[in-house]
Amino acid sequence: MLIEPVALSDFFLSFFSAALIILLATVYAALYAWSKISGRRAFGVAAWLIYAGLLICVGVFSYVNHFNDYWLLLSLLMVLGYGWMPRLIWKLCAATHDEDTHHSHQSGGHHD
Numbered sequence: 001m002l003i004e005p006v007a008l009s010d011f012f013l014s015f016f017s018a019a020l021i022i023l024l025a026t027v028y029a030a031l032y033a034w035s036k037i038s039g040r041r042a043f044g045v046a047a048w049l050i051y052a053g054l055l056i057c058v059g060v061f062s063y064v065n066h067f068n069d070y071w072l073l074l075s076l077l078m079v080l081g082y083g084w085m086p087r088l089i090w091k092l093c094a095a096t097h098d099e100d101t102h103h104s105h106q107s108g109g110h111h112d
Contacts, residue, residue, distance in 0.1 A: 017061040024054040
């Protein structure tokens with residue numbers, strides 16, 4: 001039995017919104033990292049605008065594909081993950097590349 005969860009007329013909208021989710025999540029992560037590296041607030045604001053577009057695309061994708069119950073929860077978790085993972089990854093990178101970690105060798109006190 002063939003199940004068609006998306007109407008054929010909505011297929012393009014489903015495909016386009018799914019592609020935009022991937023693209024906007026990548027651009028959001030890149031702009032967030034660039035705002036931290038450069039220290040320019042404009043990149044941070046741009047990252048949040050891109051994230052707002054990402055929220056809209058996830059909403060459209062969920063609506064067009066008739067998500068409900070646990071699929072809707074999964075979409076929510078996905079978009080929250082896209083929002084928080086760049087922050088957590090940045091904190092992890094900053095913590096592991098802190099100047100104090102370079103001087104914590106127990107050997108002779110010098111670096112190779």
